[in-house]
Amino acid sequence: xxxxxxLEIFQPTSIREAGALVKEKGPGGRxxxxxxxxxxxxxxKSFSPxxxxxxxxxxxxxxIREEADGGLKIGSLTTLREVEIxxxxxxRFPFLAQSAAExxxxxxxxxxxxxxxxxxxxxxxxxxxxxxxxxxxxxIAGLNGERVVELEQFFxxxxxxxxxxxxxxxxxxxxxxxxxxxxxxxKFSPREMMDLAYIGVAVAFVFNASQKLCEKxxxxxxxxxxxxxxxxxxxxxxxxxxxTEELAEKAGAEAARECKPISDVRxxxxxxxxxxxxxxxxxxxxxxxxxxxxxxxxxxxRY
Amino acid sequence: MxxxxxxxxxxxxxxxxxPAHRLLLDLLRDxxxxxxxxxxxxxxDCGACTVLLDGKPVNSCLIFSGELDGADIxxxxxxxxxxELHPVQKAFIQDGGAQCGYCTPGMLMMAKxxxxxxxxxxxxxxxxxxxxxxxxxxxxxxxxxxxxxxxAELRAKRAG
Numbered sequence: 001x002x003x004x005x006x007l008e009i010f011q012p013t014s015i016r017e018a019g020a021l022v023k024e025k026g027p028g029g030r031x032x033x034x035x036x037x038x039x040x041x042x043x044x045k046s047f048s049p050x051x052x053x054x055x056x057x058x059x060x061x062x063x064i065r066e067e068a069d070g071g072l073k074i075g076s077l078t079t080l081r082e083v084e085i086x087x088x089x090x091x092r093f094p095f096l097a098q099s100a101a102e103x104x105x106x107x108x109x110x111x112x113x114x115x116x117x118x119x120x121x122x123x124x125x126x127x128x129x130x131x132x133x134x135x136x137x138x139x140i141a142g143l144n145g146e147r148v149v150e151l152e153q154f155f156x157x158x159x160x161x162x163x164x165x166x167x168x169x170x171x172x173x174x175x176x177x178x179x180x181x182x183x184x185x186x187k188f189s190p191r192e193m194m195d196l197a198y199i200g201v202a203v204a205f206v207f208n209a210s211q212k213l214c215e216k217x218x219x220x221x222x223x224x225x226x227x228x229x230x231x232x233x234x235x236x237x238x239x240x241x242x243x244t245e246e247l248a249e250k251a252g253a254e255a256a257r258e259c260k261p262i263s264d265v266r267x268x269x270x271x272x273x274x275x276x277x278x279x280x281x282x283x284x285x286x287x288x289x290x291x292x293x294x295x296x297x298x299x300x301x302r303y
Numbered sequence: 304m305x306x307x308x309x310x311x312x313x314x315x316x317x318x319x320x321x322p323a324h325r326l327l328l329d330l331l332r333d334x335x336x337x338x339x340x341x342x343x344x345x346x347x348d349c350g351a352c353t354v355l356l357d358g359k360p361v362n363s364c365l366i367f368s369g370e371l372d373g374a375d376i377x378x379x380x381x382x383x384x385x386x387e388l389h390p391v392q393k394a395f396i397q398d399g400g401a402q403c404g405y406c407t408p409g410m411l412m413m414a415k416x417x418x419x420x421x422x423x424x425x426x427x428x429x430x431x432x433x434x435x436x437x438x439x440x441x442x443x444x445x446x447x448x449x450x451x452x453x454x455a456e457l458r459a460k461r462a463g
Contacts, residue, residue, distance in 0.1 A: 001345030001364075006304050009323040009369035032370070039326075039365040040346050054370055081359075105435020106413070108347050110359045111366070193434035194348060 004039070005048045011057045015168055019143045021053050022166040031055055031168065033077055033116035036108050061115075061170060064088055070176035076115020076169045080127065081106065083114055093174070095183040095202065095287075099130035102187045105194060115169045118154065121161050121227070128155070128228035129202035130185045131172065132220035139171040148173065155227035178206045178216070184287040186279045197223045198267045199275045201255075203283045205238070212242045212288065219251070219280060224259035224272050231255040234280060243288050245281075252281035308372040313381025323369030328352045330368050331378060339379035339408050343437070350436035353409035354378045360416045362435075379408035382415060390460070391415050391453040400449030402440035410436045414450045422458055426451070 009032070012018040022029055028050035032038055041047045055061065055077060062077035064086050072092065074083065083089055083100035090097045103109055103117070103126050117125050118138065128151070136151045140163055151172070154161055163169065183204035189195040200222030206215045217238040219231040234255040241247055261272035306323045309316070312335070321330055331337045331354070340363055343351030347362040354363045355377040382389045391414045394400065401407040410433065417424060417432040424432070429450045430443075438446065 001342070003326070003329070004324045004367070006322060007324045008304055009306070009367055011369075011372075032367075035365050035367065035370070036347055036362075039367070043345060052367070052369075054367075056370065104347065105350060106416075106432055107350055107353055107360050107362045107435050110356075110361050193431075 002043050002046065004042045007049060008051045009054055010051065011054045013057050013059070015058060015141045015170065016143070018053050018055060018058060018168060019141070019166040023143065025051050027165065029053060029165075031119070033113040033119075034079065034111035036104065036112040037116065037120045037122075055168065062113075066092075067176075072174040074114055074172040074174070076118075076171055077113045078115075079110055080104075080112045080114060080117065081109035083127070084109060092177070093130070093134060093181075093183060095185040095204070096127070096130045096134065099126045099185040099187070099200075099202065102126040102185070102197075102200075114172055118151070118172070119161060119163065119169050121155050121157070121159050123158055123226060123228065124197045124200065124223035125228065126185070126187055126197060126200055126222065129200045129220035129222040130183070131174070132228055132230055133183060133185075133202040133204040133218040134174050134177065135218065137173040137175070138169055139173060140167050141170045142167040146170070152228075152230060157226045177204075180206050180208065181216075182207045182287040182290055184283040186283045186286075188275050188279050196266065199223050199261070199272050199279065201276065201279045201283045203280070203287050205287065207243075207288055207290075209288075209290070212244075214238045214241055214243050214288075219255060219283075221255065221259050221276060221280075224261040224276055226260075229259065231258045231280070233258050238284070243284065245285065248281040248284040251284060252277040252279075255280040306369050306372075308368065308374075310371055310373070311375045313377055319368075321368040323367060325368040327354070327356075327363040327366040327368060327371065327376070331363065331376075337378050337380050341405055341408055343406070343409075348435075348437070349406070350409040350413060350433075351406050353412045353436065355412060355416060358416075358419075360413050377412075379411060382411060389415060389453075390456040391418065391450065394449040394453035394456065395446070398445050398449040398452055400442070400446045402438070402442045406436060406438045406440075410438070410446060414453065417450070418454050418457055422461070423454060424450070 030049040032054045062075040065073045080100040138154045185202045205217040217235045234251040256273045256277035261269040263269045341351040343349035352363040
């Protein structure tokens with residue numbers, strides 16, 4: 001395996017200092033969070049950054065906070081393992097914890113960060129559909145202050161985001177959710193672990209269990225378009241409706257029509273489309289069933 | 304581009320002067336001479352290079368030395384408790400948890416970390432924890448058994 005070329009690694013201790021470094025050193029540098037994408041890119045793809053700015057010495061960028069209004073704030077340097085095992089997230093949004101646990105291995109998740117995962121903007125990132133279904137926003141800090149963008153608008157294409165080179169993703173904001181919100185994430189991949197998603201489906205909706213009524217339905221898909229995407233047509237089919245198996249099937253078919261998959265080494269576009277159809281239906285029904293127990297105990301339900 | 308870093312390596316405070324881009328794996332093997340940690344894939348898929356960084360298992364093939372100032376690192380060479388092998392090491396020997404042995408140091412570091420967090424794991428939990436540690440001799444059944452036996456031994460020690 002190829003080794004990295006010599007490079008300079010800076011360790012700024014403030015966001016301002018980090019942005020200023022990038023401005024001063026110019027193009028060709030990279031921010032470093034957990035390194036599980038960057039170091040692999042350097043080793044596998046002969047990509048040589050001119051310099052690296054390690055963000056891990058900047059205080060205040062990691063941790064999960066519950067806000068007074070019921071929303072959650074997840075610092076960008078929070079590791080995926082922390083998201084996976086966080087008691088708050090397991091209680092409030094278990095499918096978000098699960099989506100984090102679907103990434104790589106424990107070793108990878110101990111380094112990989114939620115912010116790095118979003119900033120890397122891989123279409124198949126498992127956490128992205130779960131966050132889109134929760135209508136998460138991204139807080140971005142630049143040299144001239146901060147801005148907050150909808151996560152859906154954050155992604156621009158594979159590896160592309162709305163951030164300027166010197167900007168830093170500092171926080172993922174999950175708005176307050178109705179206590180009756182249910183959700184599910186299904187990663188469809190041939191291997192149970194250590195694999196990238198062929199497709200990913202996250203659903204979240206406010207569910208009146210006695211009447212089986214769905215409201216505020218959000219469906220998000222991964223690995224079937226240049227960016228993680230919402231399936232708005234499928235959402236509107238379900239809005240204010242009684243969830244039945246037949247309606248879930250229809251929503252699945254609509255999501256399959258809406259998505260824009262490509263054929264690549266992992267899967268054909270047709271197969272991806274069909275798996276979106278099947279797994280959207282399954283995710284909706286699983287979420288409504290609200291089976292108790294740890295998600296790890298019910299992985300078999302996915303297939 | 305050399306950088307001075309201060310780390311705790313297997314319990315011993317250590318000052319090192321290293322190129323910032325040197326990977327932790329290479330730092331351990333080539334500069335310090337701790338060759339127990341192995342390189343398998345080099346891309347974070349196989350877990351052969353697993354070490355504990357600040358108490359958590361990580362792939363040492365994906366970390367720059369320049370990130371490490373202040374870190375606490377434990378490698379397979381630091382797993383023993385005094386002169387005694389760690390219970391996971393004993394159990395792997397006793398149960399035949401190693402065939403060619405190349406993945407074993409990584410397996411042991413991951414197993415130790417699992418048992419630190421979860422003293423009584425199910426087989427499923429062991430397999431989940433070890434899913435990032437590949438054994439190409441395909442000896443997983445005995446590895447899971449060894450982790451179970453080590454868990455029992457550690458529980459007995461604690462109770463005793």
